[in-house]
Amino acid sequence: MTGRDGPPPPPLDQVLLAALAEGTSAGVAVLDTELRYLYVNPALERLNGVPAAEHLGRTIAEVLPDVDARVDVLRLVLADGHPRETTSSGQTRAPSGLEKRYWHGAYHRLELNGRIHGLVGIVLEVSASRQQQRELERARQHLSLLDTAATSIGTTLDMDTTCRELAEFVVPDLADLASVEVFPPVVGPSVRPAPAGVLRLRRAAMAAVPRLRDAVGQFGEPGQYVDYQEDAANPRCLAANQPVMENLYSDEQISRSAPDPERVAAYRVLGLHSALVVPLTSRSHPLGTLTLVRAGDSPVFAEEDVVVARELAGRAAVHLDHARHYAREHGIALELQRSLLSEPRGRHPHIEVATRYVPADRGAVVGGDWFDVVPLSDGRHLKAMGDVMGHGVEAAVAMSHYRALLRLLAEDDLEPHQILERLDLMVERSGLDRAATCLLAVVDRFHSECQISSAGHLPPVFIDPYEGARLVPVPVGPPLGTGFGGYESTTVSCGPGTIVFMYTDGLVERRGEDIDVSLNRLTSLKVPSSGRLDDLLEDTLERFGQDAEDDIAVLASRIRNDPG
Structure with a gap:
C-alpha cells in the first residue's frame, strides 16, 4: 500500500511536529512517499548546513548531493514497514575539518489512520566515534x-x-x-x-x-x-x-x-x-x-x-x-687473506703451480685457509696447505704468522716432519692461541719422490695422467700449536706428470656425511683434456665446491717437463 492510494493525506501538523522535535539535539526529518522532505528540525538544519525552507519538497540527493544516504534502505522501510537503522556518509554544506563525515539514522514508516504518509528519520552524527x-x-x-x-x-x-x-x-x-x-x-x-x-x-x-x-x-x-x-x-x-x-x-x-x-x-x-x-x-x-x-x-x-x-x-x-x-x-679479513695468499716469489722454474681461494659466501666469516710453495736446494720444493682454526681478522692474522714461520724454517732444508715439530714448538712458545692443521709435501724432481707429513690435515690426492687419482695415506699428527709433537714423514713416488692436489676441509666436509665418503669423491679427479692445472681446479670447484659451508683453498702442482 502506498501514499498514492485513496485521497491525499491530511497536511502535517507543523505545530505538533515542532513541539515534538525542535527541542532535541538529534536531527529529525519527515519524508513523503517519494522521499522528499516534508519537515526538518533545527538540529538537522545545522547538521546539513541548509535552511529548513530549502529542504522542503526536495529529495535528499537534491539537497545533499555529496551524501550517500542509503536510499535503498529507506525504500525498504516504506515497502515493508519494518524499522531499520543504517549509517550514511559524505559531506554536507556545514563546515567540517573532517575528510569524511558519518551519520547514524533510525527510520520508521509514518502511518496515520491506516494510510502511509512517508518516513520519519532520526539522525545523529557519529563522525567522532568513527574517527x-x-x-x-x-x-x-x-x-x-x-x-x-x-x-x-x-x-x-x-x-x-x-x-x-x-x-x-x-x-x-x-x-x-x-x-x-x-x-x-x-x-x-x-x-x-x-x-x-x-x-x-x-x-x-x-x-x-x-x-x-x-x-x-x-x-x-x-x-x-x-x-x-x-x-x-x-x-x-x-x-x-x-x-x-x-x-x-x-x-x-x-x-x-x-x-x-x-x-x-x-x-x-x-x-x-x-x-x-x-x-x-x-x-x-x-x-x-x-x-x-x-x-x-x-x-x-x-x-x-x-x-x-x-x-x-x-x-x-x-x-x-x-x-x-x-x-x-x-x-x-678477505683482503688480508687474499694478499697473503698471493704468489710473491713469481714463477717457479721447476714446477707448475695453480691455486684458488674461495670464501664460502658473503654470509660466512672469512677463515684462515692458506697455502704456499717454497723453492728449496737441489731442485726440491716445499708445498704447504693449512687451515687456522676460527674465522675473521684474527684467523687471517694468525695465518700470516704460520706462513712466515714456515718460510723461515724451510730455509734450513729440514724434512717435513721436522719442520712441523719446530713449527709446533715455536707457535706454542709465541703465545699464538690459534691452532692450525697443516700438510707439507717436499717434492724432489731428480729422484721423482715426495715426502709428506701431516699435522691434523686431510690427505693429498695424487693424479696420474694414466692411472687416475688416488688418496695418499699419511700418518696424521696433532694440529700445530698444541705442543704435543709426534709427526712423521712418508715418502711416495711422484714422477713427472703426476699432479699433487692439496686442499682444505671446506672442499669435502658436508654436514651429515661421513668424511670417508666425501674423500672418496676426490678419487674421480683426472687430468683435464687441456692438460692445464687451472682447468683442473675450476672443474674441481664446480663439481665439489658449490654447496660448501666453509672457505676452500686448493693447490695443484707438478714437475715441469720443460724447466725453461
Missing part, C-alpha cells in the same frame, strides 16, 4: 607492524639483505614505494668522489606496489649510486637527523624531494604526491635513509606515520650497524 575507531584500528595495525618487524628485518648479517627486508616490509602497509639508500662501504670497491655540494648514496634496496613496480626501474636499480643535490629531502634529513615529510603538490615541492630536476616530470606522471624520508641512524652514526612515497589514491603521510616509520628505521638501523661492522671486518 576514533579508525585511529584505534590504525594504532593496532601499527603496533602489529612493529611487532612483526622484529622477526622480518635483520634476519642475516648481510647489509643489502637487511635493506631489502626493510623496503619490502613497509610496502604496502606504509608506502606505495620505498627505497633504502646507504653510504658507500668503507672497505671494498672504490667509489668515484661526488661533486661538491652533492650527497652520494648507494641504493641498497627498492620495493613498490605492483602498479608501480615496472615504472620505478627508471629511477635506478639496487646497487647503483644516486647523487642528491644539497637541497633535496635526503641530504636535509641526514643533516638534521630528523624525518622530512613533504606533500608534493607543486613541481617546486617535488624538486625538493627529487635527487635531480629531471625526476620531477617522472614523479608527476606516476602520481607520486607524498614523501617521507627517515634517517637510518645507530649510535649517533648516520648509515643512510629510508624513503617512503605514496601515490594515486593513497592518503598523504600523517604524523602517526612518521612515528611508525621512525621506529621501524631505528630498529632496522641497529641491524644495519651490525651488518656494517661485520661487512667491514669481513672485507678486511
Whole structure:
C-alpha cells in the first residue's frame, strides 16, 4: 500500500511536529512517499548546513548531493514497514575539518489512520566515534607492524639483505614505494668522489606496489649510486637527523624531494604526491635513509606515520650497524687473506703451480685457509696447505704468522716432519692461541719422490695422467700449536706428470656425511683434456665446491717437463 492510494493525506501538523522535535539535539526529518522532505528540525538544519525552507519538497540527493544516504534502505522501510537503522556518509554544506563525515539514522514508516504518509528519520552524527575507531584500528595495525618487524628485518648479517627486508616490509602497509639508500662501504670497491655540494648514496634496496613496480626501474636499480643535490629531502634529513615529510603538490615541492630536476616530470606522471624520508641512524652514526612515497589514491603521510616509520628505521638501523661492522671486518679479513695468499716469489722454474681461494659466501666469516710453495736446494720444493682454526681478522692474522714461520724454517732444508715439530714448538712458545692443521709435501724432481707429513690435515690426492687419482695415506699428527709433537714423514713416488692436489676441509666436509665418503669423491679427479692445472681446479670447484659451508683453498702442482 502506498501514499498514492485513496485521497491525499491530511497536511502535517507543523505545530505538533515542532513541539515534538525542535527541542532535541538529534536531527529529525519527515519524508513523503517519494522521499522528499516534508519537515526538518533545527538540529538537522545545522547538521546539513541548509535552511529548513530549502529542504522542503526536495529529495535528499537534491539537497545533499555529496551524501550517500542509503536510499535503498529507506525504500525498504516504506515497502515493508519494518524499522531499520543504517549509517550514511559524505559531506554536507556545514563546515567540517573532517575528510569524511558519518551519520547514524533510525527510520520508521509514518502511518496515520491506516494510510502511509512517508518516513520519519532520526539522525545523529557519529563522525567522532568513527574517527576514533579508525585511529584505534590504525594504532593496532601499527603496533602489529612493529611487532612483526622484529622477526622480518635483520634476519642475516648481510647489509643489502637487511635493506631489502626493510623496503619490502613497509610496502604496502606504509608506502606505495620505498627505497633504502646507504653510504658507500668503507672497505671494498672504490667509489668515484661526488661533486661538491652533492650527497652520494648507494641504493641498497627498492620495493613498490605492483602498479608501480615496472615504472620505478627508471629511477635506478639496487646497487647503483644516486647523487642528491644539497637541497633535496635526503641530504636535509641526514643533516638534521630528523624525518622530512613533504606533500608534493607543486613541481617546486617535488624538486625538493627529487635527487635531480629531471625526476620531477617522472614523479608527476606516476602520481607520486607524498614523501617521507627517515634517517637510518645507530649510535649517533648516520648509515643512510629510508624513503617512503605514496601515490594515486593513497592518503598523504600523517604524523602517526612518521612515528611508525621512525621506529621501524631505528630498529632496522641497529641491524644495519651490525651488518656494517661485520661487512667491514669481513672485507678486511678477505683482503688480508687474499694478499697473503698471493704468489710473491713469481714463477717457479721447476714446477707448475695453480691455486684458488674461495670464501664460502658473503654470509660466512672469512677463515684462515692458506697455502704456499717454497723453492728449496737441489731442485726440491716445499708445498704447504693449512687451515687456522676460527674465522675473521684474527684467523687471517694468525695465518700470516704460520706462513712466515714456515718460510723461515724451510730455509734450513729440514724434512717435513721436522719442520712441523719446530713449527709446533715455536707457535706454542709465541703465545699464538690459534691452532692450525697443516700438510707439507717436499717434492724432489731428480729422484721423482715426495715426502709428506701431516699435522691434523686431510690427505693429498695424487693424479696420474694414466692411472687416475688416488688418496695418499699419511700418518696424521696433532694440529700445530698444541705442543704435543709426534709427526712423521712418508715418502711416495711422484714422477713427472703426476699432479699433487692439496686442499682444505671446506672442499669435502658436508654436514651429515661421513668424511670417508666425501674423500672418496676426490678419487674421480683426472687430468683435464687441456692438460692445464687451472682447468683442473675450476672443474674441481664446480663439481665439489658449490654447496660448501666453509672457505676452500686448493693447490695443484707438478714437475715441469720443460724447466725453461
